[in-house]
Amino acid sequence: MGRLPPFAVEDWMxxxxxxxxxxxxxxxxxxxSADHLQTLCEDKSAKVIDLSKRLNYGSIRGSDVLRTNLSRLYSSRAATPLPPENILTTPGAIAANHLVFYSLVGPGDHVVCHYPTYQALYEVPASLGGEVDLWKAKFENDWTPDIEELKGLIKSNTKLIVLNNPNNPTSAVLKRSLMEQIVELAKEHSITIMCDEVYRPIFHSISPMDKEFPLSILSLGYQKTIATGSMSKAYSLAGIRVGWIAARDPEIIQKCVATRHYTTISVSQLDEQVAAFALDPNTVHSLLRRNIDLAKANIEILEKFIIKHDEMCEWVRPVAGTTALVRFKRDDKPIDAVQFCKILLEKTGVLFAPGKCFGDEYEGFVRIGFVPSTVVLKEGLQKVQAFLRKEFDDLPLAA
Ligand SMILES: Cc1ncc(COP(=O)(O)O)c(C=O)c1O
Structure with missing residues (x-):
């Protein structure tokens, strides 16, 4: 058990x-902005925040209206609805993940974590004394991890399988059939599954009718499942710091409540009001339409860029999410992506995140976030193109 190491991608950002x-x-x-959110609501008389409300702690586990709206999201494609009582709000998904780990993992517990992924998902369980193994997805396999490898990682003390679907940084999805196999395996060994679903439901290139469309972990008929989510990514509202834990098993929620009393008491009432407004049936559809349309339009722009520069870079085109992990190489050797990102920022004002933020084996890769405004993406990629034309041959290669 030890202190946490530096959080590479957060340090970079x-x-x-x-x-x-x-x-x-x-x-x-x-x-x-809150003003923009207001314009997306069909009920033009509705207010984002009711300023007359007293600002006490509110409902400790999260406001009823917010948890009801959230339960609707998890109930629409599930055989069994998810009651609002099975949801707990948190200050962002980062706190949701931490709370789950703190509540469930301790010395002697083995945890398997999908990789590459957001560093907190494996470092926090390790810092709590958990023994962590990584279940690796490889570029060569379209970032799809191998179920046989997962089977080989399971031990008698495996307590938790941690997934991230859609994934950061690759945006790859764990398809429905693979998710079903993971659930079968977990059931057999009575292992809890936690899936970080912050990039749901940004599915820009796969239809909900597709038989491999990835469902929420809570919709696969297994009781020992936990989903974490937030308003930050798919709902464009990172500034309100609202996330949640949703679990099929009320006992898991109860354990998280016991921990949360020590760290959070309750989430900001103003923030929860904004989140509830955004997830209200009058608003949520137009908000998601905006963001999925934006992701659809922008991935085409990024795809054109990658095709045009295919002698320099390659990728696995994602069907979901907001980022892509793109490999840059010269004469088949990976470039030094940290230096590339630093020089690019200095000379053009364009910021990418180096793949190394996700582990040394991702040297040569950069993570590109492709769902800012279309103008920012277009102009940014034009700057990158001009930069590559002049500077690519001089960029250092990885050691
Ligand atoms: C996979 C994943 N989980 C959790 C978070 C934290 O998000 P937030 O705390 O803003 O909800 C991030 C942020 O990048 C992320 O990529």
Whole structure:
């Protein structure tokens, strides 16, 4: 058990984000203001925030209206509805994930985590004394991890399988058939599955009618499942810091409540009001339409860029999410992506995130966030194109 190591991608963003003119390292769908949110609501008399409400702690586990709206999201494609009582709000998904790990993992517990992924998903369980193994998805296999490898990682003390679907940084999805196999395996060994679903439901290139359309982990008929989510990515509202834990098993929620009393008491009432407004049936459809349309339009722009530069870079085109992990190489050797990102930012104002933020094996890759406004993406990629034309041959290769 030990202290947490540096959080590489968050360090990178903190150091560089404010210097970028074109932030293509961002993972959120183009953020919106409260005024903009108001315009997306069909009920023009509805207010985003009721300023007359007293600002006490409110409902400790999350406001009834917000949890009801959330339960609707998880009930629409599930055989059994998810009651609002099975949801707990948190300050962002980052706190939701932490709370689940703190409540469920301790010394002697084995955890398997889908990889590459957001660093917190494996470092936090390790810092709590958990023994963590990584279930690796490989570029060569379209970022689809192998179920046989997962079977080989399971031990008698495996307590938790951690998934991230759609994934950050690859945006690859775990298809429905693979999810079903994971659930079968977990059931057999009575292992809990936690799936970080912050990029749901940004599915820009796969239809909900597709038989492999990835369902929420809560819709697969297994009791020991937990989904975490937030308003930050798919709903463009990172600034309100509202996330949640949703679980099929009320006992899991109860354990998280017991921990949360020590860290959160309740989530900001103003933030929860904004989240409830955004997830209200009068607003949520137009908000998601905006963001899925934006992702659809923007991925085409990014795809054109990649095809045009295919002697320099390659990718697995994602069907979901907001980011892509793109490999840059010269004479078949990976470029030094950290230097590439630094020089690119200095000379053009475009920010990418180096793949190394997700592990040394992702040297040569950069993560490109493709769902800012279309103008920012287009202009940013034009700057990258001009830069590559002049500077690509001089970029350092990876050691
Ligand atoms: C997979 C994943 N989970 C959780 C988070 C944290 O998001 P937030 O706390 O803003 O909800 C992020 C942020 O990048 C993420 O990519």
């Amino acid at each position: 903190e150091e560089h984000e404010t210097k970028a003119k074109y932030n293509l390292a961002e993972t959120c769908c183009d953020s919106i």
